[in-house]
Amino acid sequence: MTAIERYLAPASLDDALAALAGGNATILAGGTDLMVQSHGGKTRLRPVLLNIRRLPELAGHSIEGESVRIGALTTINQLREDATLAKALPLLAEAADRFASDQVRNMATIGGNVCNASPAGDTLVPLLVLDAEVELASASGRRRLPINGFFTGPGRTLRQPEELLTAIYVPMPRLRTVSRFVKFGTRPALDISAVSLGFKAELTPAGLANVRVAFGAVGPTPMRGPGTEALLEGQRLTPALIAKAAETAMAEITPIDDVRATAWYRRELVHNLLRKVLNDVADH
Amino acid sequence: MSPTIEITFTLNGMPKRISVDPTLSTLVMLREILGLTGTKYGCGEGECGACTILVDGKSANACLMFAADCDGRAIVTIEGVAIDRSADGLRQAFVDHGGVQCGFCTPGMVVQAKHTLDKQPHADRATIKRGLEGNICRCTGYKKIVDAVAAVSGTNS
Numbered sequence: 001m002t003a004i005e006r007y008l009a010p011a012s013l014d015d016a017l018a019a020l021a022g023g024n025a026t027i028l029a030g031g032t033d034l035m036v037q038s039h040g041g042k043t044r045l046r047p048v049l050l051n052i053r054r055l056p057e058l059a060g061h062s063i064e065g066e067s068v069r070i071g072a073l074t075t076i077n078q079l080r081e082d083a084t085l086a087k088a089l090p091l092l093a094e095a096a097d098r099f100a101s102d103q104v105r106n107m108a109t110i111g112g113n114v115c116n117a118s119p120a121g122d123t124l125v126p127l128l129v130l131d132a133e134v135e136l137a138s139a140s141g142r143r144r145l146p147i148n149g150f151f152t153g154p155g156r157t158l159r160q161p162e163e164l165l166t167a168i169y170v171p172m173p174r175l176r177t178v179s180r181f182v183k184f185g186t187r188p189a190l191d192i193s194a195v196s197l198g199f200k201a202e203l204t205p206a207g208l209a210n211v212r213v214a215f216g217a218v219g220p221t222p223m224r225g226p227g228t229e230a231l232l233e234g235q236r237l238t239p240a241l242i243a244k245a246a247e248t249a250m251a252e253i254t255p256i257d258d259v260r261a262t263a264w265y266r267r268e269l270v271h272n273l274l275r276k277v278l279n280d281v282a283d284h
Numbered sequence: 285m286s287p288t289i290e291i292t293f294t295l296n297g298m299p300k301r302i303s304v305d306p307t308l309s310t311l312v313m314l315r316e317i318l319g320l321t322g323t324k325y326g327c328g329e330g331e332c333g334a335c336t337i338l339v340d341g342k343s344a345n346a347c348l349m350f351a352a353d354c355d356g357r358a359i360v361t362i363e364g365v366a367i368d369r370s371a372d373g374l375r376q377a378f379v380d381h382g383g384v385q386c387g388f389c390t391p392g393m394v395v396q397a398k399h400t401l402d403k404q405p406h407a408d409r410a411t412i413k414r415g416l417e418g419n420i421c422r423c424t425g426y427k428k429i430v431d432a433v434a435a436v437s438g439t440n441s
Contacts, residue, residue, distance in 0.1 A: 101418020
């Protein structure tokens with residue numbers, strides 16, 4: 001456990017951004033990752049511990065044009081149980097349903113899950129598939145970045161130390177969009193994925209359009225599968241194409257051996273799970 | 285040591301004012317500063333549910349919550365559930381159905397069961413199992429625990 005110099009729990013976004021301006025603050029939201037990481041020595045707390053849970057600007061969600069704006073403090077259980085959110089973004093609700101336990105889901109936030117940037121983060125694969133954007137605010141302004149490319153390594157993102165992730169924007173899926181999320185672990189609850197997989201496409205008479213495929217826990221960050229997407233784009237799902245897509249996916253991921261699975265097993269899982277998902281979509 | 289901060293909250297319905305190290309967990313605050321040892325330290329990582337408490341009516345792992353974040357909130361521990369008349373039936377059901385063996389998981393299990401029933405008073409067995417999935421018991425094999433909660437929700441058949 002590290003000692004800190006100051007604890008702040010501001011009630012306004014301006015105060016929070018001012019506290020972050022020096023870049024020497026650790027941000028605390030739900031705490032479910034930060035407590036374990038700081039007590040275990042994995043994360044060294046910066047001199048200022050900044051609790052953002054009392055910032056009203058970061059709570060709640062709204063429909064803005066074609067997108068859903070999800071406040072960074074939205075809890076995982078809100079993604080799962082809020083009727084509006086679950087109806088607009090069923091893929092995210094499905095991932096939330098597989099997330100840890102009820103106790104953790106009540107505390108953990110979507111902003112925290114994104115900023116923690118675990119390769120196995122449960123909401124990250126759906127957010128990649130859904131073309132989400134993150135909104136970052138600092139004392140000098142705001143910017144929006146696509147979530148694809150936001151993750152730069154395990155626990156690392158493009159967020160600068162003086163920036164606060166305030167919201168996530170998710171475009172509402174178009175009509176005739178099919179999406180799937182699969183998480184593979186050894187037990188349903190409280191499991192870190194051995195692999196996870198997301199798929200989204202629009203079903204048009206000409207074939208699949210705007211295909212998105214993403215994987216979790218098979219590389220240093222959650223990742224899109226550009227080769228698999230390109231192979232499927234504009235095509236109709238045939239047994240031969242599905243077999244080729246599964247081969248492509250297992251070749252373009254970069255898994256490692258760890259306590260949850262070997263690299264070999266992760267490739268086999270991605271191959272078989274993608275084949276299963278695409279067969280399911282073909283029968284849709 | 286970090287500088288201490290002063291927080292105020294309600295604990296089992298009673299107002300509390302206390303100074304804490306801002307890096308302290310709620311679990312350590314409850315057990316070692318406030319002397320409420322009903323909330324158990326199992327894994328310290330949110331994996332076992334033995335430290336489950338209610339925060340503004342929602343269940344949480346006390347081991348994962350910064351004590352500083354209790355400021356302004358309503359905290360209920362197993363000691364609060366023990367004197368809550370509306371939970372009389374739930375506590376008795378754990379006794380009647382043999383849902384307690386060594387007892388270590390029981391406080392967290394009862395608090396999480398209460399939260400599950402608060403959300404869905406007529407929860408079926410599947411809902412009860414989902415509700416309790418973050419609570420580990422190494423004795424019972426869970427059946428008697430689920431039986432106890434299902435007896436209260438009236439869906440034991």
